Amino acid sequence: MTILDTILAQKVREVEELKGSTVLSEEQRVHASLVEKLKQPGITIISEIKRASPSKGDLNVEVDVPAQAAAYEKHGAGAISVLTDSQFFKGSFADLEEVRGVVDVPLLCKDFVIDEVQIQRANAAGADIILLIAAALEPQRLHQLYEYAKTLGLDVIVEVHNEEELEAVLPVQPDIIGVNNRNLKTFEVDLAVTERLAPRVLAAGSLLISESGIHSREDALRVQAAGASGILVGEAFMKADSLESMFAGLRV
Ligand SMILES: O=C(O)c1ccccc1NCC(=O)[C@H](O)[C@H](O)COP(=O)(O)O
Numbered sequence: 702m703t704i705l706d707t708i709l710a711q712k713v714r715e716v717e718e719l720k721g722s723t724v725l726s727e728e729q730r731v732h733a734s735l736v737e738k739l740k741q742p743g744i745t746i747i748s749e750i751k752r753a754s755p756s757k758g759d760l761n762v763e764v765d766v767p768a769q770a771a772a773y774e775k776h777g778a779g780a781i782s783v784l785t786d787s788q789f790f791k792g793s794f795a796d797l798e799e800v801r802g803v804v805d806v807p808l809l810c811k812d813f814v815i816d817e818v819q820i821q822r823a824n825a826a827g828a829d830i831i832l833l834i835a836a837a838l839e840p841q842r843l844h845q846l847y848e849y850a851k852t853l854g855l856d857v858i859v860e861v862h863n864e865e866e867l868e869a870v871l872p873v874q875p876d877i878i879g880v881n882n883r884n885l886k887t888f889e890v891d892l893a894v895t896e897r898l899a900p901r902v903l904a905a906g907s908l909l910i911s912e913s914g915i916h917s918r919e920d921a922l923r924v925q926a927a928g929a930s931g932i933l934v935g936e937a938f939m940k941a942d943s944l945e946s947m948f949a950g951l952r953v
Pocket residue numbers: 704749751754755756757881883885888912913914915933934935936937
């Protein structure tokens with residue numbers, strides 16, 4: 702059993718609880734567009750609120766979430782990702798709601814989505830973007846959830862880690878594909894994954910985000926050279942002594 706299997710088993714339980722306890726609407730909100738940000742010149746930095754992770758343990762558990770998010774926006778984040786999973790990442794939907802209260806940039810609800818009810822929950826908490834992970838979903842189910850999120854006006858990042866997952870999601874014609882440099886089953890991180898998959902992503906007409914393991918200007922330049930329009934950065938920001946310097950380094 703991999704950590705991803707364990708996380709997904711927990712998500713099945715959470716979905717049942719959500720369905721039992723919450724009345725959620727399909728409210729149409731006006732959303733900030735990540736697609737438009739990614740089309741702008743230069744790399745879009747998506748800065749993540751990530752208190753802890755399965756691979757690294759505690760990163761910054763006591764973070765002042767609204768202050769961190771406001772600093773991200775002030776120093777140039779094009780979008781902000783908030784990990785809402787509590788059991789494995791020590792995040793929450795309350796974090797997402799707090800961030801929504803202090804920033805205008807597009808907000809990604811970073812969770813392990815397996816059901817429409819989680820998309821409703823993300824939308825209600827203020828998200829503009831959701832993530833669908835190819836390693837977590839059958840292609841047909843991923844396609845259904847993608848279309849459903851679109852009906853709510855949300856942007857969707859479809860996440861892949863290898864060629865097989867990428868080929869399986871291309872029929873969806875995703876606006877945005879996130880290549881995760883981290884193998885979610887082994888935690889191995891390698892920026893060469895972005896370099897390997899980028900040509901096929903770009904040939905399919907999708908915008909490319911490189912996710913995980915980006916810590917320096919050299920890393921950002923490397924994935925930009927491969928064709929990434931955006932980078933998703935968690936640990937480096939959560940452990941940075943100076944957010945200003947970290948942004949200055951990553952802005953390429
Ligand atoms: O980060 C983990 O340990 C992890 C483990 C299992 C599933 C997902 C995981 N991370 C989610 C992410 O994709 C990252 O939070 C995101 O890309 C930022 O990565 P990093 O900059 O390396 O913190």
